[in-house]
Amino acid sequence: MTGDMRKQLMRSSGSGFFQDIGLRIKLIIRLMRDRRVNFLIKLLPLSTLVYLVVPDRIPFAVDDALIIWLGTYLFVELCPDDLVIEHMNILLKKLPAGQTANQSDEPGVVDGEFHEVDESK
Secondary structure (H helix, E strand, O other): OOOHHHHHHHHHHOOHHHHHHHHHHHHHHHHHOOOOOOOOHHHHHHHHHHHOOOOOOOHHHHOOOHHHHHHHHHHHHHHOOOHHHHHHHHOOOOOOOOOOOOOOOOOOOOOOOOOOOOOOO
């Protein structure tokens, strides 16, 4: 069930192509910082970055895009489902079951909105 929920969260962002890429990058950064993710799994995105820095012997850009996609895709797929769902919920600002709107994942942070009031009326 959690695998289905993970796929649904990844598709339910409701944003455009570039926003989805940004969301994926944020998810990878959050998962890389999470101590609950196995160190060996964290080697996937790191090796992908090393591949980009080391000069290529194949002169095509398609292989670079494929390696980046494959490395990031496998990293997210190999991370535990509950961690991916937890971080996606935070990134999409969805509250998991049992959490109220007043609880924040960062202490001392208060969400608010700014409305300018025109007092000349």
